[in-house]
Amino acid sequence: MNILDHFSKRATLCGSALLLCFSLTANADEIQDINKLLKQGKQAQALERVNTYLASKPKDTQARFLKGLILTEQNKTDEAIRVFSSLTEDYPELPEPYNNLAVLYAGQGQYDKAKIALEMAIRTHPSYATAHENLGDIYAKMASQAYDRALQLDKSNTATQTKLALIKDLFANSSKTSKSSKATRSAAAETPAQPAPAAVPDAVAAAPVAAVAAPAAAPAAPTAMYQATPASPAAAAAAPSASSPTAYIDKTVLQSVNEWASAWSSKNVKGYLAYYAPDFKTPNGESRSDWEAMRNERISKPKSIHVGISGAKVKVIDDSHASVTFKQNYKSSNLNVSGGKTLSMVKSGDKWLIQEELSEK
Numbered sequence: 001m002n003i004l005d006h007f008s009k010r011a012t013l014c015g016s017a018l019l020l021c022f023s024l025t026a027n028a029d030e031i032q033d034i035n036k037l038l039k040q041g042k043q044a045q046a047l048e049r050v051n052t053y054l055a056s057k058p059k060d061t062q063a064r065f066l067k068g069l070i071l072t073e074q075n076k077t078d079e080a081i082r083v084f085s086s087l088t089e090d091y092p093e094l095p096e097p098y099n100n101l102a103v104l105y106a107g108q109g110q111y112d113k114a115k116i117a118l119e120m121a122i123r124t125h126p127s128y129a130t131a132h133e134n135l136g137d138i139y140a141k142m143a144s145q146a147y148d149r150a151l152q153l154d155k156s157n158t159a160t161q162t163k164l165a166l167i168k169d170l171f172a173n174s175s176k177t178s179k180s181s182k183a184t185r186s187a188a189a190e191t192p193a194q195p196a197p198a199a200v201p202d203a204v205a206a207a208p209v210a211a212v213a214a215p216a217a218a219p220a221a222p223t224a225m226y227q228a229t230p231a232s233p234a235a236a237a238a239a240p241s242a243s244s245p246t247a248y249i250d251k252t253v254l255q256s257v258n259e260w261a262s263a264w265s266s267k268n269v270k271g272y273l274a275y276y277a278p279d280f281k282t283p284n285g286e287s288r289s290d291w292e293a294m295r296n297e298r299i300s301k302p303k304s305i306h307v308g309i310s311g312a313k314v315k316v317i318d319d320s321h322a323s324v325t326f327k328q329n330y331k332s333s334n335l336n337v338s339g340g341k342t343l344s345m346v347k348s349g350d351k352w353l354i355q356e357e358l359s360e361k
Helices: 003-015 028-039 043-056 061-073 077-090 095-107 111-124 129-153 158-176 178-188 245-265 269-273 288-300
Strands: 210-213 225-228 276-281 305-318 321-332 336-348 351-359
Touching: 028 043, 028 061, 043 061, 061 077, 061 095, 077 095, 095 111, 095 129, 111 129, 111 245, 245 269, 245 305, 245 321, 245 336, 245 351, 269 288, 276 336
Parallel strands: 276 351
Antiparallel strands: 210 225, 305 321, 321 336, 336 351
């Protein structure tokens, strides 16, 4: 049995139990029926049903996630990527869509993108072991490619030969032990999953995972394992895309801004205030405690709040400073306003915090 057949069988086994751990809503019967079709291998019928369901409930998180799984099973990688990317934009606090994106990118050989997606998953959920393991595999895959290129330039480099052999041996051993890993992951489907943040409607709970293989970009490179929801290997590998430090900062800054807006929209005052740096410059020079008290009152008073962000542009100043300009659409039970806003951001640990907030007059 070759390694791709091996991973396909593992994906099939784990996929049959994948969605059992979702917290089902009042529309549970329809979701369950679609899931049964997927488990039975009737992907076309499952996709038709989920599209019909989403026509009336386009924001349903479970249905959108399920559609991503169906498209992945159908090897419609680009469409699946669009579905999971949309979920990360609407619910940036959920780690699973990021993890699935990483698997799909890895299947295309886009390891830089896979790496960034996994880092985002870990940032939203630091204890997400699957994402940590996948990130290790991505690093190993990228290292194997670098070692292989080095050997193409200098075949006599024994140190590089040894390092490449160690990585190959690592994945060979992982393949040999896959049977026990498969049983463990299948059993995990029967245990309750950790609930997703309460602010997300119909949020997807942490799901058990199956292993898929990413095709090697070079013949000498080992095939890495990536833990994810069921997916099939891509038909061909694409060249890794360029990912500059600036591009990564852009993404992480926007992630923080989206999370800040999400906390505001869910009226999570504590979470909202946590996105302001200790040296935040208050708008009118008032004390930090007075400003926080005012913000607490303004966020708590309305019955509902929705904060939308559009046209965001990031300007990177250096590795720890950036600014982001966007149009903010604020709607509450008693107010509806839009206007431009600029946030000065500073990096604190692995988070980007707001140092100054300026609204267009």
